[in-house]
Amino acid sequence: MGRMFGNVGCRAFVVMVMVAGCGSVSAPSAPGDAGSPGQDAGSGSTDAGAPDAGAPDAALACTPSTTSCASDTLTMCGSDGQAVHTETCSFGCNTAGDACLKLDPSNGLASALDGAASGPAVLFDAAAAATTINTDTGAVMHNGAAVTIPSLVVIQPGLPNIRIFQVKSLVVQNPVTVSGAAALA
Numbered sequence: 001m002g003r004m005f006g007n008v009g010c011r012a013f014v015v016m017v018m019v020a021g022c023g024s025v026s027a028p029s030a031p032g033d034a035g036s037p038g039q040d041a042g043s044g045s046t047d048a049g050a051p052d053a054g055a056p057d058a059a060l061a062c063t064p065s066t067t068s069c070a071s072d073t074l075t076m077c078g079s080d081g082q083a084v085h086t087e088t089c090s091f092g093c094n095t096a097g098d099a100c101l102k103l104d105p106s107n108g109l110a111s112a113l114d115g116a117a118s119g120p121a122v123l124f125d126a127a128a129a130a131t132t133i134n135t136d137t138g139a140v141m142h143n144g145a146a147v148t149i150p151s152l153v154v155i156q157p158g159l160p161n162i163r164i165f166q167v168k169s170l171v172v173q174n175p176v177t178v179s180g181a182a183a184l185a
Contacts, residue, residue, distance in 0.1 A: 069093035074100050090117030090168065109185060112154050115166035119150055126173045135163040135180030153182060 060081035062068065067076050072092055076085040089100030103113050124131045127143035134140075140147040150166040161182040178184055 067098050069097050069099055109154060109162065109164060112152060112162075112164045113166065113185070115150060115152075116168060119166040119168045121169045122147070122149060122167045122171070124170075124172045124174055124176065130175040130177050131172070132177045132179065133165075133184065135178060135182035135184050137180070138163060138165075140165075154185075 061083050062075055062077035062081060064077055064081045065079050067074065069075070069089060070093060072089045074085075074087040074089055074093070075083050078084040087100065091101040091103060093099070094101055103116060104110055105113060124142050129142075129144050131140070131142045138149075138151040138153075140149050152164055152166070154162045154164060156162065162185050163180070163182040164185045
């Protein structure tokens with residue numbers, strides 16, 4: 001009986017050694033991975049942290065494989081639920097909520113008006129003197145002072161040229177006098 005007990009003890013010892021040898025400490029699985037919480041990154045020593053259950057999935061930032069537009073921001077979402085592209089919508093979002101509004105005039109001036117999104121917000125407040133705009137030179141005067149507003153001229157063969165002022169918004173609270181041969185846009 002002693003011999004049988006001795007064999008069981010030996011087998012138990014071998015099983016314990018095999019189980020103890022089954023564990024492993026692995027190297028970081030990805031660049032920048034500090035290893036498992038039970039391993040001190042870089043030193044090979046262990047701490048009392050809990051075993052690593054694997055990296056948690058990143059929270060979804062958006063609905064996978066969609067494009068949405070809200071609060072003047074267009075977001076294109078990848079299949080992983082993370083934003084792959086965002087864009088500020090200068091003119092806001094469309095009513096469907098899936099695209100930015102774009103300036104699309106019917107008279108072919110779209111490319112000339114593209115600069116309006118980054119142009120200044122202009123306020124011609126109620127002033128003592130009227131605002132004057134010269135479409136030939138692009139000069140703008142408000143309350144006796146020069147106002148710089150980006151503009152360009154579109155030439156139309158056989159028709160008057162068009163002076164385009166590139167403003168994001170325009171509020172007029174006083175009389176405006178326009179002079180010059182070019183049309184105003």
